[in-house]
Amino acid sequence: EIVAHLRALRARQPVRYWAFYSSQLGGIVTDPALMVLPFDDHIVHRGHGVFDTAAIVNGKIYDLEAHLDRFLRSANLSRLPLPCPRAEMREIIARTAAVSEKRDGSIRYWISAGPGSLGLPPAAGAEPGFFVMIFGGLAYPDSWYTDGLRVMTTTYPIKPPLYAVTKSTNYLPNVLMQLEAQEAGLDNGVFVDEAGHVGESSNMNVAFVGEDGVLRHPKFDHILSGCTSLRLLELARGVVGSLLRGVEVVDIPVAQARASREMLLIGSSVKVAPIVEWDRKPIGDGRPGPLARALRELLGRDMHEGTDRLIDVPY
Ligand SMILES: Cc1ncc(COP(=O)(O)O)c(C=O)c1O
Structure with missing residues:
Protein backbone atom coordinates (compact mmCIF):
# COMPACT_ATOMS: atom_id res chain seq x y z
CA GLU A 1 0.00 0.00 0.00
CA ILE A 2 2.87 2.38 0.81
CA VAL A 3 4.53 1.66 -2.53
CA ALA A 4 1.19 2.32 -4.27
CA HIS A 5 1.09 5.73 -2.58
CA LEU A 6 4.66 6.47 -3.63
CA ARG A 7 3.81 5.44 -7.17
CA ALA A 8 0.76 7.73 -7.21
CA LEU A 9 2.89 10.73 -6.21
CA ARG A 10 3.77 11.55 -9.82
CA ALA A 11 0.44 10.61 -11.39
CA ARG A 12 0.02 14.19 -12.59
CA GLN A 13 3.64 14.68 -13.63
CA PRO A 14 4.68 11.79 -15.83
CA VAL A 15 8.39 11.58 -15.03
CA ARG A 16 11.33 10.29 -16.98
CA TYR A 17 13.46 8.85 -14.17
CA TRP A 18 15.13 5.82 -15.65
CA ALA A 19 17.61 4.57 -13.04
CA PHE A 20 18.62 5.65 -9.55
CA TYR A 21 21.59 4.59 -7.45
CA SER A 22 21.47 5.10 -3.71
CA SER A 23 24.23 4.17 -1.29
CA GLN A 24 21.45 3.98 1.30
CA LEU A 25 19.49 1.42 -0.72
CA GLY A 26 22.71 -0.40 -1.57
CA GLY A 27 22.20 -0.45 -5.34
CA ILE A 28 20.29 0.73 -8.41
CA VAL A 29 16.49 0.83 -8.80
CA THR A 30 14.41 1.63 -11.87
CA ASP A 31 10.97 2.03 -10.26
CA PRO A 32 10.54 5.77 -9.47
CA ALA A 33 8.48 4.78 -6.40
CA ARG A 46 18.91 21.48 6.21
CA GLY A 47 20.01 21.56 2.59
CA HIS A 48 23.38 20.10 3.63
CA GLY A 49 24.26 18.43 0.37
CA VAL A 50 25.86 19.11 -3.00
CA PHE A 51 25.04 18.03 -6.53
CA ASP A 52 26.12 18.22 -10.13
CA THR A 53 24.67 17.37 -13.53
CA ALA A 54 26.36 15.87 -16.57
CA ALA A 55 24.99 14.61 -19.89
CA ILE A 56 24.81 11.30 -21.73
CA VAL A 57 25.34 12.11 -25.39
CA ASN A 58 25.04 9.42 -28.01
CA GLY A 59 25.86 6.66 -25.53
CA LYS A 60 28.85 8.43 -23.89
CA ILE A 61 29.18 10.64 -20.82
CA TYR A 62 30.43 14.12 -21.76
CA ASP A 63 33.09 15.97 -19.74
CA LEU A 64 32.46 14.00 -16.54
CA GLU A 65 35.90 14.79 -15.09
CA ALA A 66 35.18 18.55 -15.16
CA HIS A 67 31.83 17.94 -13.46
CA LEU A 68 33.45 15.67 -10.84
CA ASP A 69 36.13 18.31 -10.16
CA ARG A 70 33.40 20.84 -9.38
CA PHE A 71 31.36 18.29 -7.40
CA LEU A 72 34.30 17.48 -5.11
CA ARG A 73 35.15 21.18 -4.73
CA SER A 74 31.56 21.85 -3.67
CA ALA A 75 31.68 18.94 -1.18
CA ASN A 76 34.90 20.31 0.29
CA LEU A 77 33.49 23.86 0.64
CA SER A 78 30.39 22.34 2.29
CA ARG A 79 32.52 20.29 4.72
CA LEU A 80 30.94 17.11 3.47
CA PRO A 81 33.00 13.94 3.80
CA LEU A 82 33.11 11.87 0.61
CA PRO A 83 30.92 8.75 0.75
CA CYS A 84 33.44 6.93 -1.48
CA PRO A 85 36.57 7.70 -3.53
CA ARG A 86 36.22 9.63 -6.80
CA ALA A 87 37.03 6.59 -8.94
CA GLU A 88 34.19 4.68 -7.31
CA MET A 89 31.79 7.59 -7.92
CA ARG A 90 32.79 7.62 -11.58
CA GLU A 91 32.23 3.86 -11.80
CA ILE A 92 28.82 4.02 -10.07
CA ILE A 93 27.74 6.89 -12.36
CA ALA A 94 28.70 4.91 -15.49
CA ARG A 95 27.04 1.74 -14.17
CA THR A 96 23.78 3.57 -13.34
CA ALA A 97 23.80 5.10 -16.83
CA ALA A 98 24.20 1.59 -18.26
CA VAL A 99 21.25 0.25 -16.26
CA SER A 100 19.07 3.05 -17.70
CA GLU A 101 19.85 1.75 -21.20
CA LYS A 102 19.47 5.33 -22.45
CA ARG A 103 21.90 6.75 -24.99
CA ASP A 104 20.83 10.37 -24.43
CA GLY A 105 19.80 11.93 -21.14
CA SER A 106 20.98 13.67 -18.00
CA ILE A 107 22.87 12.41 -14.98
CA ARG A 108 22.45 14.21 -11.68
CA TYR A 109 24.30 13.05 -8.59
CA TRP A 110 24.36 14.19 -4.99
CA ILE A 111 26.39 13.81 -1.80
CA SER A 112 24.33 14.17 1.37
CA ALA A 113 25.39 14.71 4.97
CA GLY A 114 23.39 11.63 5.88
CA PRO A 115 20.61 10.75 8.34
CA GLY A 116 20.60 10.46 12.11
CA SER A 117 19.21 13.68 13.60
CA LEU A 118 17.19 16.80 12.97
CA GLY A 119 19.99 19.08 14.17
CA LEU A 120 22.31 21.30 12.16
CA PRO A 121 25.73 19.61 12.09
CA PRO A 122 25.65 16.04 10.80
CA ALA A 123 24.64 13.49 13.43
CA ALA A 124 27.53 11.77 15.26
CA GLY A 125 28.72 8.94 13.05
CA ALA A 126 26.34 9.94 10.21
CA GLU A 127 27.05 8.09 7.00
CA PRO A 128 27.25 10.44 4.00
CA GLY A 129 24.98 9.40 1.13
CA PHE A 130 25.69 9.15 -2.59
CA PHE A 131 22.87 9.22 -5.13
CA VAL A 132 22.80 9.12 -8.92
CA MET A 133 19.74 9.79 -11.06
CA ILE A 134 19.57 9.08 -14.80
CA PHE A 135 16.68 11.10 -16.20
CA GLY A 136 15.23 12.76 -19.27
CA GLY A 137 16.84 16.12 -18.55
CA LEU A 138 15.35 19.59 -18.53
CA ALA A 139 13.58 20.29 -21.81
CA TYR A 140 13.45 23.75 -23.33
CA PRO A 141 11.22 24.94 -26.18
CA ASP A 142 12.65 25.05 -29.71
CA SER A 143 11.62 28.70 -29.84
CA TRP A 144 14.48 29.49 -27.44
CA TYR A 145 16.87 28.72 -30.30
CA THR A 146 14.81 29.98 -33.25
CA ASP A 147 13.37 33.15 -31.67
CA GLY A 148 15.59 33.66 -28.62
CA LEU A 149 14.81 34.22 -24.94
CA ARG A 150 13.52 37.21 -23.01
CA VAL A 151 15.02 37.80 -19.56
CA MET A 152 14.82 40.28 -16.69
CA THR A 153 17.18 41.45 -13.98
CA THR A 154 15.93 39.64 -10.92
CA THR A 155 14.93 41.60 -7.85
CA TYR A 156 16.38 38.77 -5.69
CA PRO A 157 19.90 39.33 -4.36
CA ILE A 158 22.75 37.35 -5.87
CA LYS A 159 24.29 34.72 -3.57
CA PRO A 160 27.44 35.83 -1.74
CA PRO A 161 30.47 34.44 -3.65
CA LEU A 162 31.15 31.46 -1.35
CA TYR A 163 27.62 30.15 -1.85
CA ALA A 164 27.52 31.02 -5.55
CA VAL A 165 30.64 28.97 -6.33
CA THR A 166 29.35 26.01 -4.29
CA LYS A 167 26.81 23.83 -6.09
CA SER A 168 24.83 23.01 -2.97
CA THR A 169 21.22 21.93 -2.59
CA ASN A 170 20.31 25.49 -1.60
CA TYR A 171 18.78 26.90 -4.78
CA LEU A 172 16.12 29.12 -3.22
CA PRO A 173 17.36 32.35 -4.91
CA ASN A 174 17.59 30.50 -8.24
CA VAL A 175 14.06 29.13 -7.88
CA LEU A 176 12.64 32.51 -6.85
CA MET A 177 14.33 34.15 -9.83
CA GLN A 178 12.69 31.72 -12.26
CA LEU A 179 9.27 32.11 -10.63
CA GLU A 180 9.57 35.89 -10.79
CA ALA A 181 10.47 35.75 -14.50
CA GLN A 182 7.62 33.33 -15.23
CA GLU A 183 5.14 35.63 -13.50
CA ALA A 184 6.38 38.50 -15.67
CA GLY A 185 5.81 36.36 -18.79
CA LEU A 186 9.57 36.06 -19.39
CA ASP A 187 11.90 33.09 -19.82
CA ASN A 188 14.43 33.63 -17.04
CA GLY A 189 16.24 36.10 -14.80
CA VAL A 190 19.77 37.43 -14.43
CA PHE A 191 21.57 38.14 -11.15
CA VAL A 192 23.53 41.39 -10.95
CA ASP A 193 26.06 41.86 -8.15
CA GLU A 194 26.33 44.80 -5.74
CA ALA A 195 29.01 46.46 -7.87
CA GLY A 196 26.64 46.42 -10.87
CA HIS A 197 28.43 43.58 -12.68
CA VAL A 198 26.57 40.82 -14.48
CA GLY A 199 26.39 37.51 -12.58
CA GLU A 200 24.54 34.52 -13.98
CA SER A 201 21.08 33.12 -14.61
CA SER A 202 19.13 30.53 -12.59
CA ASN A 203 20.96 27.39 -13.68
CA MET A 204 22.96 28.75 -16.58
CA ASN A 205 25.72 31.23 -17.24
CA VAL A 206 25.46 34.29 -19.45
CA ALA A 207 28.02 35.77 -21.84
CA PHE A 208 28.13 38.56 -24.41
CA VAL A 209 29.53 39.31 -27.83
CA GLY A 210 30.39 43.01 -28.04
CA GLU A 211 30.16 45.26 -31.08
CA ASP A 212 33.94 44.77 -31.22
CA GLY A 213 33.50 41.02 -31.86
CA VAL A 214 34.95 40.03 -28.46
CA LEU A 215 33.26 37.25 -26.45
CA ARG A 216 33.08 38.37 -22.82
CA HIS A 217 32.18 36.15 -19.89
CA PRO A 218 31.80 37.25 -16.24
CA LYS A 219 34.61 36.18 -13.90
CA PHE A 220 33.97 32.94 -12.04
CA ASP A 221 34.79 34.27 -8.56
CA HIS A 222 31.18 35.23 -7.77
CA ILE A 223 29.21 32.79 -9.93
CA LEU A 224 29.21 29.06 -10.54
CA SER A 225 32.05 27.74 -12.71
CA GLY A 226 29.88 26.44 -15.52
CA CYS A 227 31.52 23.40 -17.10
CA THR A 228 29.84 24.32 -20.40
CA SER A 229 31.08 27.92 -20.24
CA LEU A 230 34.63 26.86 -19.38
CA ARG A 231 34.74 24.42 -22.29
CA LEU A 232 33.05 26.88 -24.67
CA LEU A 233 35.60 29.58 -23.77
CA GLU A 234 38.37 27.12 -24.64
CA LEU A 235 36.72 26.28 -27.96
CA ALA A 236 36.05 29.96 -28.67
CA ARG A 237 39.76 30.78 -28.23
CA GLY A 238 40.32 28.46 -31.17
CA VAL A 239 38.16 30.61 -33.46
CA VAL A 240 39.67 33.99 -32.56
CA GLY A 241 40.71 35.47 -35.88
CA SER A 242 37.82 33.88 -37.75
CA LEU A 243 34.51 34.01 -35.86
CA LEU A 244 35.65 36.21 -32.96
CA ARG A 245 38.09 39.04 -32.34
CA GLY A 246 38.91 37.92 -28.81
CA VAL A 247 37.79 36.10 -25.67
CA GLU A 248 37.80 37.73 -22.24
CA VAL A 249 36.78 36.65 -18.74
CA VAL A 250 36.21 39.97 -16.99
CA ASP A 251 33.87 41.93 -14.75
CA ILE A 252 31.08 43.13 -17.05
CA PRO A 253 29.20 46.30 -16.03
CA VAL A 254 25.49 46.04 -16.84
CA ALA A 255 25.56 49.10 -19.16
CA GLN A 256 28.33 47.54 -21.25
CA ALA A 257 26.46 44.23 -21.35
CA ARG A 258 23.26 45.87 -22.56
CA ALA A 259 25.14 47.45 -25.48
CA SER A 260 26.29 44.03 -26.73
CA ARG A 261 25.60 42.67 -30.16
CA GLU A 262 24.62 39.26 -28.75
CA MET A 263 23.80 37.85 -25.33
CA LEU A 264 24.15 34.11 -24.72
CA LEU A 265 22.74 31.67 -22.21
CA ILE A 266 25.11 28.76 -21.59
CA GLY A 267 24.75 25.50 -19.66
CA SER A 268 24.77 21.70 -19.78
CA SER A 269 21.03 21.52 -20.41
CA VAL A 270 20.49 24.59 -22.62
CA LYS A 271 23.86 24.36 -24.46
CA VAL A 272 24.07 27.84 -26.07
CA ALA A 273 20.88 29.87 -26.64
CA PRO A 274 20.42 33.48 -27.77
CA ILE A 275 18.90 36.07 -25.42
CA VAL A 276 17.20 38.72 -27.57
CA GLU A 277 15.62 40.92 -24.92
CA TRP A 278 16.70 42.00 -21.44
CA ASP A 279 14.45 44.12 -19.22
CA ARG A 280 12.12 44.71 -22.19
CA LYS A 281 14.92 46.21 -24.32
CA PRO A 282 16.40 44.46 -27.35
CA ILE A 283 19.93 43.07 -27.37
CA GLY A 284 21.58 43.99 -30.68
CA ASP A 285 18.91 43.94 -33.37
CA GLY A 286 16.57 41.90 -31.14
CA ARG A 287 17.01 38.71 -33.13
CA PRO A 288 19.12 35.58 -32.55
CA GLY A 289 22.64 36.32 -33.76
CA PRO A 290 25.13 34.30 -35.77
CA LEU A 291 27.58 33.77 -32.90
CA ALA A 292 24.98 32.03 -30.72
CA ARG A 293 24.41 29.56 -33.52
CA ALA A 294 28.09 29.15 -34.41
CA LEU A 295 29.11 28.58 -30.78
CA ARG A 296 26.25 26.11 -30.28
CA GLU A 297 27.48 24.16 -33.29
CA LEU A 298 31.06 24.26 -32.01
CA LEU A 299 29.94 22.89 -28.64
CA GLY A 300 27.65 20.32 -30.29
CA ARG A 301 30.58 18.93 -32.27
CA ASP A 302 32.70 18.71 -29.13
CA MET A 303 29.92 16.86 -27.29
CA HIS A 304 29.71 14.27 -30.07
CA GLU A 305 33.29 14.06 -31.24
CA GLY A 306 35.51 15.36 -28.42
CA THR A 307 36.95 11.93 -27.83
CA ASP A 308 39.21 13.08 -24.97
CA ARG A 309 36.09 14.18 -23.05
CA LEU A 310 33.76 11.25 -23.71
CA ILE A 311 33.55 8.34 -21.28
CA ASP A 312 32.17 4.95 -22.30
CA VAL A 313 29.02 3.63 -20.66
CA PRO A 314 29.21 -0.13 -19.98
CA TYR A 315 25.78 -0.93 -21.48
C1 LIG B 1 23.75 28.55 -10.86
C2 LIG B 1 24.28 27.89 -12.08
N1 LIG B 1 25.06 28.59 -12.94
C3 LIG B 1 25.56 28.03 -14.05
C4 LIG B 1 25.30 26.71 -14.38
C5 LIG B 1 25.86 26.13 -15.65
O1 LIG B 1 26.78 25.10 -15.37
P1 LIG B 1 27.02 23.88 -16.36
O2 LIG B 1 27.54 24.46 -17.63
O3 LIG B 1 28.04 23.05 -15.68
O4 LIG B 1 25.72 23.22 -16.57
C6 LIG B 1 24.50 25.94 -13.53
C7 LIG B 1 24.21 24.53 -13.82
O5 LIG B 1 24.86 23.66 -13.38
C8 LIG B 1 23.99 26.54 -12.35
O6 LIG B 1 23.22 25.83 -11.51
Whole structure:
Protein backbone atom coordinates (compact mmCIF):
# COMPACT_ATOMS: atom_id res chain seq x y z
CA GLU A 1 0.00 0.00 0.00
CA ILE A 2 2.87 2.38 0.81
CA VAL A 3 4.53 1.66 -2.53
CA ALA A 4 1.19 2.32 -4.27
CA HIS A 5 1.09 5.73 -2.58
CA LEU A 6 4.66 6.47 -3.63
CA ARG A 7 3.81 5.44 -7.17
CA ALA A 8 0.76 7.73 -7.21
CA LEU A 9 2.89 10.73 -6.21
CA ARG A 10 3.77 11.55 -9.82
CA ALA A 11 0.44 10.61 -11.39
CA ARG A 12 0.02 14.19 -12.59
CA GLN A 13 3.64 14.68 -13.63
CA PRO A 14 4.68 11.79 -15.83
CA VAL A 15 8.39 11.58 -15.03
CA ARG A 16 11.33 10.29 -16.98
CA TYR A 17 13.46 8.85 -14.17
CA TRP A 18 15.13 5.82 -15.65
CA ALA A 19 17.61 4.57 -13.04
CA PHE A 20 18.62 5.65 -9.55
CA TYR A 21 21.59 4.59 -7.45
CA SER A 22 21.47 5.10 -3.71
CA SER A 23 24.23 4.17 -1.29
CA GLN A 24 21.45 3.98 1.30
CA LEU A 25 19.49 1.42 -0.72
CA GLY A 26 22.71 -0.40 -1.57
CA GLY A 27 22.20 -0.45 -5.34
CA ILE A 28 20.29 0.73 -8.41
CA VAL A 29 16.49 0.83 -8.80
CA THR A 30 14.41 1.63 -11.87
CA ASP A 31 10.97 2.03 -10.26
CA PRO A 32 10.54 5.77 -9.47
CA ALA A 33 8.48 4.78 -6.40
CA LEU A 34 11.69 3.44 -4.82
CA MET A 35 13.79 6.54 -5.57
CA VAL A 36 13.47 7.85 -2.01
CA LEU A 37 15.55 9.36 0.79
CA PRO A 38 15.05 9.16 4.56
CA PHE A 39 13.50 12.38 5.83
CA ASP A 40 16.18 12.88 8.48
CA ASP A 41 19.02 12.98 5.95
CA HIS A 42 20.36 16.51 6.45
CA ILE A 43 20.24 17.12 2.69
CA VAL A 44 16.44 17.14 3.08
CA HIS A 45 15.79 19.27 6.15
CA ARG A 46 18.91 21.48 6.21
CA GLY A 47 20.01 21.56 2.59
CA HIS A 48 23.38 20.10 3.63
CA GLY A 49 24.26 18.43 0.37
CA VAL A 50 25.86 19.11 -3.00
CA PHE A 51 25.04 18.03 -6.53
CA ASP A 52 26.12 18.22 -10.13
CA THR A 53 24.67 17.37 -13.53
CA ALA A 54 26.36 15.87 -16.57
CA ALA A 55 24.99 14.61 -19.89
CA ILE A 56 24.81 11.30 -21.73
CA VAL A 57 25.34 12.11 -25.39
CA ASN A 58 25.04 9.42 -28.01
CA GLY A 59 25.86 6.66 -25.53
CA LYS A 60 28.85 8.43 -23.89
CA ILE A 61 29.18 10.64 -20.82
CA TYR A 62 30.43 14.12 -21.76
CA ASP A 63 33.09 15.97 -19.74
CA LEU A 64 32.46 14.00 -16.54
CA GLU A 65 35.90 14.79 -15.09
CA ALA A 66 35.18 18.55 -15.16
CA HIS A 67 31.83 17.94 -13.46
CA LEU A 68 33.45 15.67 -10.84
CA ASP A 69 36.13 18.31 -10.16
CA ARG A 70 33.40 20.84 -9.38
CA PHE A 71 31.36 18.29 -7.40
CA LEU A 72 34.30 17.48 -5.11
CA ARG A 73 35.15 21.18 -4.73
CA SER A 74 31.56 21.85 -3.67
CA ALA A 75 31.68 18.94 -1.18
CA ASN A 76 34.90 20.31 0.29
CA LEU A 77 33.49 23.86 0.64
CA SER A 78 30.39 22.34 2.29
CA ARG A 79 32.52 20.29 4.72
CA LEU A 80 30.94 17.11 3.47
CA PRO A 81 33.00 13.94 3.80
CA LEU A 82 33.11 11.87 0.61
CA PRO A 83 30.92 8.75 0.75
CA CYS A 84 33.44 6.93 -1.48
CA PRO A 85 36.57 7.70 -3.53
CA ARG A 86 36.22 9.63 -6.80
CA ALA A 87 37.03 6.59 -8.94
CA GLU A 88 34.19 4.68 -7.31
CA MET A 89 31.79 7.59 -7.92
CA ARG A 90 32.79 7.62 -11.58
CA GLU A 91 32.23 3.86 -11.80
CA ILE A 92 28.82 4.02 -10.07
CA ILE A 93 27.74 6.89 -12.36
CA ALA A 94 28.70 4.91 -15.49
CA ARG A 95 27.04 1.74 -14.17
CA THR A 96 23.78 3.57 -13.34
CA ALA A 97 23.80 5.10 -16.83
CA ALA A 98 24.20 1.59 -18.26
CA VAL A 99 21.25 0.25 -16.26
CA SER A 100 19.07 3.05 -17.70
CA GLU A 101 19.85 1.75 -21.20
CA LYS A 102 19.47 5.33 -22.45
CA ARG A 103 21.90 6.75 -24.99
CA ASP A 104 20.83 10.37 -24.43
CA GLY A 105 19.80 11.93 -21.14
CA SER A 106 20.98 13.67 -18.00
CA ILE A 107 22.87 12.41 -14.98
CA ARG A 108 22.45 14.21 -11.68
CA TYR A 109 24.30 13.05 -8.59
CA TRP A 110 24.36 14.19 -4.99
CA ILE A 111 26.39 13.81 -1.80
CA SER A 112 24.33 14.17 1.37
CA ALA A 113 25.39 14.71 4.97
CA GLY A 114 23.39 11.63 5.88
CA PRO A 115 20.61 10.75 8.34
CA GLY A 116 20.60 10.46 12.11
CA SER A 117 19.21 13.68 13.60
CA LEU A 118 17.19 16.80 12.97
CA GLY A 119 19.99 19.08 14.17
CA LEU A 120 22.31 21.30 12.16
CA PRO A 121 25.73 19.61 12.09
CA PRO A 122 25.65 16.04 10.80
CA ALA A 123 24.64 13.49 13.43
CA ALA A 124 27.53 11.77 15.26
CA GLY A 125 28.72 8.94 13.05
CA ALA A 126 26.34 9.94 10.21
CA GLU A 127 27.05 8.09 7.00
CA PRO A 128 27.25 10.44 4.00
CA GLY A 129 24.98 9.40 1.13
CA PHE A 130 25.69 9.15 -2.59
CA PHE A 131 22.87 9.22 -5.13
CA VAL A 132 22.80 9.12 -8.92
CA MET A 133 19.74 9.79 -11.06
CA ILE A 134 19.57 9.08 -14.80
CA PHE A 135 16.68 11.10 -16.20
CA GLY A 136 15.23 12.76 -19.27
CA GLY A 137 16.84 16.12 -18.55
CA LEU A 138 15.35 19.59 -18.53
CA ALA A 139 13.58 20.29 -21.81
CA TYR A 140 13.45 23.75 -23.33
CA PRO A 141 11.22 24.94 -26.18
CA ASP A 142 12.65 25.05 -29.71
CA SER A 143 11.62 28.70 -29.84
CA TRP A 144 14.48 29.49 -27.44
CA TYR A 145 16.87 28.72 -30.30
CA THR A 146 14.81 29.98 -33.25
CA ASP A 147 13.37 33.15 -31.67
CA GLY A 148 15.59 33.66 -28.62
CA LEU A 149 14.81 34.22 -24.94
CA ARG A 150 13.52 37.21 -23.01
CA VAL A 151 15.02 37.80 -19.56
CA MET A 152 14.82 40.28 -16.69
CA THR A 153 17.18 41.45 -13.98
CA THR A 154 15.93 39.64 -10.92
CA THR A 155 14.93 41.60 -7.85
CA TYR A 156 16.38 38.77 -5.69
CA PRO A 157 19.90 39.33 -4.36
CA ILE A 158 22.75 37.35 -5.87
CA LYS A 159 24.29 34.72 -3.57
CA PRO A 160 27.44 35.83 -1.74
CA PRO A 161 30.47 34.44 -3.65
CA LEU A 162 31.15 31.46 -1.35
CA TYR A 163 27.62 30.15 -1.85
CA ALA A 164 27.52 31.02 -5.55
CA VAL A 165 30.64 28.97 -6.33
CA THR A 166 29.35 26.01 -4.29
CA LYS A 167 26.81 23.83 -6.09
CA SER A 168 24.83 23.01 -2.97
CA THR A 169 21.22 21.93 -2.59
CA ASN A 170 20.31 25.49 -1.60
CA TYR A 171 18.78 26.90 -4.78
CA LEU A 172 16.12 29.12 -3.22
CA PRO A 173 17.36 32.35 -4.91
CA ASN A 174 17.59 30.50 -8.24
CA VAL A 175 14.06 29.13 -7.88
CA LEU A 176 12.64 32.51 -6.85
CA MET A 177 14.33 34.15 -9.83
CA GLN A 178 12.69 31.72 -12.26
CA LEU A 179 9.27 32.11 -10.63
CA GLU A 180 9.57 35.89 -10.79
CA ALA A 181 10.47 35.75 -14.50
CA GLN A 182 7.62 33.33 -15.23
CA GLU A 183 5.14 35.63 -13.50
CA ALA A 184 6.38 38.50 -15.67
CA GLY A 185 5.81 36.36 -18.79
CA LEU A 186 9.57 36.06 -19.39
CA ASP A 187 11.90 33.09 -19.82
CA ASN A 188 14.43 33.63 -17.04
CA GLY A 189 16.24 36.10 -14.80
CA VAL A 190 19.77 37.43 -14.43
CA PHE A 191 21.57 38.14 -11.15
CA VAL A 192 23.53 41.39 -10.95
CA ASP A 193 26.06 41.86 -8.15
CA GLU A 194 26.33 44.80 -5.74
CA ALA A 195 29.01 46.46 -7.87
CA GLY A 196 26.64 46.42 -10.87
CA HIS A 197 28.43 43.58 -12.68
CA VAL A 198 26.57 40.82 -14.48
CA GLY A 199 26.39 37.51 -12.58
CA GLU A 200 24.54 34.52 -13.98
CA SER A 201 21.08 33.12 -14.61
CA SER A 202 19.13 30.53 -12.59
CA ASN A 203 20.96 27.39 -13.68
CA MET A 204 22.96 28.75 -16.58
CA ASN A 205 25.72 31.23 -17.24
CA VAL A 206 25.46 34.29 -19.45
CA ALA A 207 28.02 35.77 -21.84
CA PHE A 208 28.13 38.56 -24.41
CA VAL A 209 29.53 39.31 -27.83
CA GLY A 210 30.39 43.01 -28.04
CA GLU A 211 30.16 45.26 -31.08
CA ASP A 212 33.94 44.77 -31.22
CA GLY A 213 33.50 41.02 -31.86
CA VAL A 214 34.95 40.03 -28.46
CA LEU A 215 33.26 37.25 -26.45
CA ARG A 216 33.08 38.37 -22.82
CA HIS A 217 32.18 36.15 -19.89
CA PRO A 218 31.80 37.25 -16.24
CA LYS A 219 34.61 36.18 -13.90
CA PHE A 220 33.97 32.94 -12.04
CA ASP A 221 34.79 34.27 -8.56
CA HIS A 222 31.18 35.23 -7.77
CA ILE A 223 29.21 32.79 -9.93
CA LEU A 224 29.21 29.06 -10.54
CA SER A 225 32.05 27.74 -12.71
CA GLY A 226 29.88 26.44 -15.52
CA CYS A 227 31.52 23.40 -17.10
CA THR A 228 29.84 24.32 -20.40
CA SER A 229 31.08 27.92 -20.24
CA LEU A 230 34.63 26.86 -19.38
CA ARG A 231 34.74 24.42 -22.29
CA LEU A 232 33.05 26.88 -24.67
CA LEU A 233 35.60 29.58 -23.77
CA GLU A 234 38.37 27.12 -24.64
CA LEU A 235 36.72 26.28 -27.96
CA ALA A 236 36.05 29.96 -28.67
CA ARG A 237 39.76 30.78 -28.23
CA GLY A 238 40.32 28.46 -31.17
CA VAL A 239 38.16 30.61 -33.46
CA VAL A 240 39.67 33.99 -32.56
CA GLY A 241 40.71 35.47 -35.88
CA SER A 242 37.82 33.88 -37.75
CA LEU A 243 34.51 34.01 -35.86
CA LEU A 244 35.65 36.21 -32.96
CA ARG A 245 38.09 39.04 -32.34
CA GLY A 246 38.91 37.92 -28.81
CA VAL A 247 37.79 36.10 -25.67
CA GLU A 248 37.80 37.73 -22.24
CA VAL A 249 36.78 36.65 -18.74
CA VAL A 250 36.21 39.97 -16.99
CA ASP A 251 33.87 41.93 -14.75
CA ILE A 252 31.08 43.13 -17.05
CA PRO A 253 29.20 46.30 -16.03
CA VAL A 254 25.49 46.04 -16.84
CA ALA A 255 25.56 49.10 -19.16
CA GLN A 256 28.33 47.54 -21.25
CA ALA A 257 26.46 44.23 -21.35
CA ARG A 258 23.26 45.87 -22.56
CA ALA A 259 25.14 47.45 -25.48
CA SER A 260 26.29 44.03 -26.73
CA ARG A 261 25.60 42.67 -30.16
CA GLU A 262 24.62 39.26 -28.75
CA MET A 263 23.80 37.85 -25.33
CA LEU A 264 24.15 34.11 -24.72
CA LEU A 265 22.74 31.67 -22.21
CA ILE A 266 25.11 28.76 -21.59
CA GLY A 267 24.75 25.50 -19.66
CA SER A 268 24.77 21.70 -19.78
CA SER A 269 21.03 21.52 -20.41
CA VAL A 270 20.49 24.59 -22.62
CA LYS A 271 23.86 24.36 -24.46
CA VAL A 272 24.07 27.84 -26.07
CA ALA A 273 20.88 29.87 -26.64
CA PRO A 274 20.42 33.48 -27.77
CA ILE A 275 18.90 36.07 -25.42
CA VAL A 276 17.20 38.72 -27.57
CA GLU A 277 15.62 40.92 -24.92
CA TRP A 278 16.70 42.00 -21.44
CA ASP A 279 14.45 44.12 -19.22
CA ARG A 280 12.12 44.71 -22.19
CA LYS A 281 14.92 46.21 -24.32
CA PRO A 282 16.40 44.46 -27.35
CA ILE A 283 19.93 43.07 -27.37
CA GLY A 284 21.58 43.99 -30.68
CA ASP A 285 18.91 43.94 -33.37
CA GLY A 286 16.57 41.90 -31.14
CA ARG A 287 17.01 38.71 -33.13
CA PRO A 288 19.12 35.58 -32.55
CA GLY A 289 22.64 36.32 -33.76
CA PRO A 290 25.13 34.30 -35.77
CA LEU A 291 27.58 33.77 -32.90
CA ALA A 292 24.98 32.03 -30.72
CA ARG A 293 24.41 29.56 -33.52
CA ALA A 294 28.09 29.15 -34.41
CA LEU A 295 29.11 28.58 -30.78
CA ARG A 296 26.25 26.11 -30.28
CA GLU A 297 27.48 24.16 -33.29
CA LEU A 298 31.06 24.26 -32.01
CA LEU A 299 29.94 22.89 -28.64
CA GLY A 300 27.65 20.32 -30.29
CA ARG A 301 30.58 18.93 -32.27
CA ASP A 302 32.70 18.71 -29.13
CA MET A 303 29.92 16.86 -27.29
CA HIS A 304 29.71 14.27 -30.07
CA GLU A 305 33.29 14.06 -31.24
CA GLY A 306 35.51 15.36 -28.42
CA THR A 307 36.95 11.93 -27.83
CA ASP A 308 39.21 13.08 -24.97
CA ARG A 309 36.09 14.18 -23.05
CA LEU A 310 33.76 11.25 -23.71
CA ILE A 311 33.55 8.34 -21.28
CA ASP A 312 32.17 4.95 -22.30
CA VAL A 313 29.02 3.63 -20.66
CA PRO A 314 29.21 -0.13 -19.98
CA TYR A 315 25.78 -0.93 -21.48
C1 LIG B 1 23.75 28.55 -10.86
C2 LIG B 1 24.28 27.89 -12.08
N1 LIG B 1 25.06 28.59 -12.94
C3 LIG B 1 25.56 28.03 -14.05
C4 LIG B 1 25.30 26.71 -14.38
C5 LIG B 1 25.86 26.13 -15.65
O1 LIG B 1 26.78 25.10 -15.37
P1 LIG B 1 27.02 23.88 -16.36
O2 LIG B 1 27.54 24.46 -17.63
O3 LIG B 1 28.04 23.05 -15.68
O4 LIG B 1 25.72 23.22 -16.57
C6 LIG B 1 24.50 25.94 -13.53
C7 LIG B 1 24.21 24.53 -13.82
O5 LIG B 1 24.86 23.66 -13.38
C8 LIG B 1 23.99 26.54 -12.35
O6 LIG B 1 23.22 25.83 -11.51
